[in-house]
Amino acid sequence: MPRYRFSISAVFGLLFFSQSAVYAEDAYTLTIKDHQFAPAELKVPAGQKIKLVVINEDGTPEEFESKSLKREKVVAGKSRITLSLGPLHPGAYDFVGEFHEASAKGRIVAE
Numbered sequence: 738m739p740r741y742r743f744s745i746s747a748v749f750g751l752l753f754f755s756q757s758a759v760y761a762e763d764a765y766t767l768t769i770k771d772h773q774f775a776p777a778e779l780k781v782p783a784g785q786k787i788k789l790v791v792i793n794e795d796g797t798p799e800e801f802e803s804k805s806l807k808r809e810k811v812v813a814g815k816s817r818i819t820l821s822l823g824p825l826h827p828g829a830y831d832f833v834g835e836f837h838e839a840s841a842k843g844r845i846v847a848e
């Protein structure tokens with residue numbers, strides 16, 4: 738069944754290609770602990786797509802929210818999310834943890 742084998746390898750080739758494309762984007766990490774973000778200011782490159790991983794080390798859920806980035810996503814306690822961002826114009830993009838806005842604040846600086 739040569740034709741069948743060919744299509745299987747074509748599928749795996751496509752899978753490999755798309756996975757490579759995903760991992761080619763730079764990944765940046767924000768950690769939530771004691772209802773604060775670390776780092777509070779995260780520098781990322783402007784003009785290219787990035788992955789933002791938000792790790793919540795607290796036992797309670799938090800919501801990553803940024804009006805300027807147009808993103809809003811709940812991160813369950815002891816869990817993580819990944820967001821695709823950009824390409825961003827140079828500038829500062831504020832974000833908060835909406836469930837603990839008094840302490841959970843930060844900004845992404847694209848440059």
Ligand SMILES: [Cu+2]
Pocket residue numbers: 800802809835
């Ligand atoms: Cu919200």
